[in-house]
Amino acid sequence: GASNRVSIVEMAPRDGLQNEKVPIDTADKIRLVDLLSACGFERIEVTSFVSPKWVPQLADAADVMAGIARRPGVRYTVLTPNMKGFEAALAAGADEVAIFASASEGFSRHNINCSIAESIERFVPVAQAARKHGIAMRGYVSCVVECPYDGAIAPASTADVAAQLMELGCYEISLGDTIGRGTPDAVDRMLTAVMTTIPPARLAGHFHDTSGRALDNIGVALDRGIRVFDASVGGLGGCPYAPGAKGNVDTLLVDRYLKGRGFETGLSEGALATAAEFARALRSFT
Ligand code: HMG
Ligand code: MG
Secondary structure, three states, X not given: OOOOEOEEEEOHHHXXXXXXXXXXXXXXHHHHHHHHHOOOOOEEEEEEOOOOOOOHHHOOHHHHHHHOOOOOOOEEEEEOOOHHHHHHHHHOOOOEEEEEEEXXXXXXXXXXXXXXXXXXXXXXXXXXXXXXXXXXXXEEEEOOOEEOOOEEOOHHHHHHHHHHHHHOOOOEEEEEEOOOOOOHHHHHHHHHHHXXXXXXXXXXXXXEOOOOOHHHHHHHHHHOOOOEEEXXXXXXXXXXXXXXXXXXXXXXXXHHHHHHOOOEOOOOHHHHHHHHHHHHHHHHOO
16 A cells, blocks of 8 residues: 655745746855755755746756755755756756656647657657766656646646656656646546556656645545655745746645645654745745
8 A cells, every 4th residue: 555654845946936036046045945955855856957048037056056055865856858958957966857748738838839749859868868877857747637728638648748758767757737727626537547557656746726726636646646745835836837827835734734644744844934934035025
């Protein structure tokens, strides 16, 4: 059976900050990551090596990576959309990279300026390079149930893209409800389709809390055996190319919810509260 241990992957420095319009000081981003390093996370997504024209807020990715104090046992992960991003991530000493595709054509076009098929082609050399350098690679699928441009997404489309990312060598696929419009029923149907090819031990849930349903959706995923969830301290987040996408589900809420259901997360609530307070203050300056 599925274990009692659930792992939360912290998103605030990346998904949380990428959409903030006013520039945030590099030193403050570093401080946020360092506060998060004290919480007990195994994985923290630090930044993205993407085009600074597309995501100006994260243009300081290399400086953030160079400035953080790395705690043993924590993996510092970054987003890489292409070889240029992978090479920069490698130079910055990222422990792990993530490639990201969409289950919908509309979001793929708006977010990474290419079709789904073109994005998979673009990831092939990234996957080869990651393997060659012994760097773990995670995969995201966005818009797993709803797309801001294409509407409802067929479960089979999500399953197909997830399977393609797995074939590229991702050790885990994170399923993103990018705009937080998924209902528990829709999430359950999507998971049924995805799990025809991918076991729950290699899946993660990435829920945005736009409609206040993220915890319900996490509950559905837990019932299906998924034991990894992405969350963001202070509920920071949103995607610049997903209109209406609010924050990732709040890490403290997820931690409390999981502990209430009898799961262990390994996270310190005190350290989380400190990091969340700092994260919220960062946002209120903007
Ligand atoms: P493009 O304009 O088609 O790319 O963008 P290009 O190859 O034509 O390059 C254009 C310019 O960008 C060139 O510079 C490149 O050098 C530069 P120029 O010659 O004009 O000066 N460039 C780069 N610079 C730095 N690092 C790079 C890089 N690549 C190209 N890696 C591209 C295509 C994919 C690059 C662009 O669309 C992009 O960067 N998109 C990223 C968008 C993004 O980060 N979105 C948010 C993350 S996804 C998300 O939030 C969802 C998730 O949380 C899960 C969920 O919630 O569903 C993961
Ligand atoms: Mg996201």
